[in-house]
Amino acid sequence: MELDQEAIELTRELVRIDSSDPGAYEGEIQEFIRAWLLERIERLRPELAGRAEVSLEQIEPLAGRKCLRARIVPAAKGEALLPELVLLSHMDTVTLGEGWSKDTPALGAVVRDGRLWGRGSCDMKGGMACAMLAFDDALGAVANDLAPRRALSFVATCDEEDFMRGSDAAIRAGWLDGSQWVLDTEPTDGYVRMAHKGRTWFEMGFSGVTAHASTPWMGADAVAATACAIDAIRREVGELPEDDELGKTTVTFGQVQGGYRPYVVPDSCTTWIDMRLAPPCTPRDAQDIVEHAIALAEGEVPGTHGSLKVTGDRPAIPSHADSPLLAKMRAATLEVCGSAAETKTFTGYTDSAVVAGTCENPNCASYGPGSLEVAHKPNEFVPLEDLARVRSVFRRLVLDCLE
DSSP: OOOOOOHHHHHHHTTOOOOBBTTTHHHHHHHHHHHHHHHHHHHHHHTTTEEEEEEEEEEEEEEEEEEEEEEEEEOSSSOOEEEEEEEEOOOOOOOOOOOTTTTTTTTOEEEEEEESSSTTTIIIHHHHHHHHHHHHHHHHHHHHTTSSSSEEEEEEEEEETTTTTHHHHHHHHSSSSSEEEEEEEOOOTTOEEEOOEEEEEEEEEOOOOOETOGGGGBBBBBBHHHHHHHHHHHHHHSSSOOBTTTBBBBBEEEEEOOOOOOTOOEEEEEEEEEEEOOOOOOOOHHHHHHHHHHHHHHHTTTTEEEEEEEEEEOOOOOOOTTTHHHHHHHHHHHEEESSSEEEEEESOOOOOHHHHHEEEEEEEOHHHHHOGGGTTSTTOOOEEHHHHHHHHHHHHHHHHHHH
């Protein structure tokens, strides 16, 4: 497959803009995307009249951090329309981080060895560039006499790399719902990915009593209680049954903060817990496991008291083999690549999974250039041939759906 210079150059422009979260956030990149889309919409607006209504709007879920939607809606009234197709991309990246090679800096967008290097190149500015170009392809097709039978949206969100408050806000605004076909552009290694483990976050705290380390019986060790609780949680999670598609439920204790001097019995400790849930484990089951562990720890270390706060709660999402969106994706990849894309699970959690879980939408999936294995790492890259493949697949998908 020939390289796609438009996809390469647009990805380079996006990578050069720092949209790290935490860090610069999405202000500059949102303005770039808005201006890019507005120029194309206004240039073609006279030719679009009578066939489609085109809009460009934004919402502000967080101070100074906006989401953007560009939309093509068929002008025909009174005709039954097909489900809307949504191309969904997030604008933020993880922090730039350390460890980048001198030849491929984080914001350099260097093209070398068949790859485009830089923070967000695969997660997910390469995919976003392909989606933006597909939207432009749709504008051109409608301007050139195609009468669309389906609405098409390109939605760019904020905050995906943190609490996903951008996609939540887009749902509240009615931009995303249960009736649409929603395709996010995360890196998927050539697969269509639908299934996700659930993601539940906890903040577990223990309070105790301070004492000198030489007389520990005079205090109550909050760190020791935390250790007991962590051990109990690990054992209970390890005993949970495995799901045929999503595998085992897992737990990670990402941060633990407690104590202030090595010679003092610690009177407080806080732990942040990430649990990835596979059926039949539900968010309620996960909370029960942690609450049970807290009770055990309080008994093991008298004088300590535990607390629990749920800081994130996303349900598991299964695959849907009968999804019409999946059928369209398989047809588009067959035409472009010579073989239909297979399905696999997604190891993280995506904006489309938020839509699937919140809106009970079975037509949500991920497909984009690059590999999740290099995302969030130094020397992140996207293969140039992946950009060409996904740009072509998105063009075929969009035109097939509009026709």
